[in-house]
Amino acid sequence: MSAELFAVIDATWPARALHRAGAFVVREGQGGGKRVSAASAKGPWTGADIEAATATHARLGQPALFMIRPGEAALDAALAARGFSVIDPVVVLAAPVAALATERPPPITTFCLWPPLAIMREIWAEGGIGAGRQAVMERAPGPKCAVLGRIEDRAAGAGFVGVHAGVAMLHAFHVLPVLRRRGLARQMLREAAFWAADNGAETLALVVTRANAGALALYGGVGMAEVEGYHYRIAPGAA
Secondary structure (H helix, E strand, C coil): CHHHHHHHHHHHCCCCEEEEECCEEEEECCCCCHHHCCEEECCCCCHHHHHHHHHHHHHHCCCCEEEECCCCHHHHHHHHHCCCEEEEEEEEEEEEHHHHCCCCCCCCCEEEECCCCHHHHHHHHHCCCCHHHHHHHHHCCCCEEEEEEEECCEEEEEEEEEEECCEEEEEEEEECHHHCCCCHHHHHHHHHHHHHHHCCCCEEEEEEECCCHHHHHHHHHCCCEEEEEEEEEECCCCC
């Protein structure tokens, strides 16, 4: 399942370009965040391969960053020995679409559409999901949609969903802080699940940092469970 999930993440939140560096593939992010700016091992590696990946990061003008997936303890140790520090441990959560798509959200509360409305881009920007991350959504292949959430007669939340290999992956999920804790996030998750079902997905998944206790409580409360985890290692002085 690990390889399949990472393939879904890459397909629904794609890097601007991929660059081979020895045994590693270095993602070119162009401001799209760590997921699209990290190097991943694609086979047996050596110290020279690590150096090649680090040099490729430098050529691309981005910090040397490596994604450490399950079963990569040797790579983790090799990077630690070079002074790379752990950053942003991440958990992948998932649930069956059928378990989430049980009751339609109230009328005019949620919508799935593409392209996103200008107000959705403003909501994303308010949550730190700026032009670089929004460009990731634009280049993602379909099926895809932007989820709009409304409460108190105003737009208050936005998210992005893409489908690959029967899995709908939710990204860039943000509800305005002043309008949280009113149930909108749960309704947006339901809307995403219904859209996912309509587009052939059987699983809804998302990625969140382990430090985000509020988000973990929200997703756990609707029945999403941890199915995978990973972390990054970043070069000394680059964090």
